[in-house]
Amino acid sequence: DAGVIQSPRHEVTEMGQEVTLRCKPISGHDYLFWYRQTMMRGLELLIYFNNNVPIDDSGMPEDRFSAKMPNASFSTLKIQPSEPRDSAVYFCASSNRNDGANVLTFGAGSRLTVL
Amino acid sequence: AQSVAQPEDQVNVAEGNPLTVKCTYSVSGNPYLFWYVQYPNRGLQFLLKYITGDNLVKGSYGFEAEFNKSQTSFHLKKPSALVSDSALYFCAVRDGGYSSASKIIFGSGTRLSIRP
Numbered sequence: 617d618a619g620v621i622q623s624p625r626h627e628v629t630e631m632g633q634e635v636t637l638r639c640k641p642i643s644g645h646d647y648l649f650w651y652r653q654t655m656m657r658g659l660e661l662l663i664y665f666n667n668n669v670p671i672d673d674s675g676m677p678e679d680r681f682s683a684k685m686p687n688a689s690f691s692t693l694k695i696q697p698s699e700p701r702d703s704a705v706y707f708c709a710s711s712n713r714n715d716g717a718n719v720l721t722f723g724a725g726s727r728l729t730v731l
Numbered sequence: 732a733q734s735v736a737q738p739e740d741q742v743n744v745a746e747g748n749p750l751t752v753k754c755t756y757s758v759s760g761n762p763y764l765f766w767y768v769q770y771p772n773r774g775l776q777f778l779l780k781y782i783t784g785d786n787l788v789k790g791s792y793g794f795e796a797e798f799n800k801s802q803t804s805f806h807l808k809k810p811s812a813l814v815s816d817s818a819l820y821f822c823a824v825r826d827g828g829y830s831s832a833s834k835i836i837f838g839s840g841t842r843l844s845i846r847p
Contacts, residue, residue, distance in 0.1 A: 659837040717763050717782050718833045722774030
């Protein structure tokens, strides 16, 4: 398995533009998590899915952020409109509850810069 | 609500010396505890976990961690540090008492620097 695949790896955009980040989890994993990492706030959980259903989105900053998981092999995190304070590294991670603990496998991250 | 704290932003250790990276947690049920490591420009990698059983758990790269229920701590340790251990380390917790919940919360991270 190629692991968790995220795209794009780097995105530079201007304030007000729409940003879409993509994630392909490990095949067979039933949980998918989106995290955001910044120097100021560390690693924040934004939302997680179980079997493609959003379970907890309490970490999503505001209505500008939305996440979907249309099938077991694909998820998107969308920011519309983007703002400079959204600049961060966004990580997707997946896990298999059957391992008993939900050990996460992370993607390499998408570094977003909003000018 | 669950939470996890890493009180040290940075830990500096000489190569060959033992290292400890501290972590304390708070959950309402039984804790599932994890350590992850992050190298520059990479995602986090799993090191070790505690679910139940022996309080001392062993993980990758010679790391181990000790679960202490009374002190609600899960400190990461290694008997002899290597320069290649230099990285950012994260402690994480999941509340295992709520069987259908899988929310995993991370600490703020501790930067470990090993000098030759």
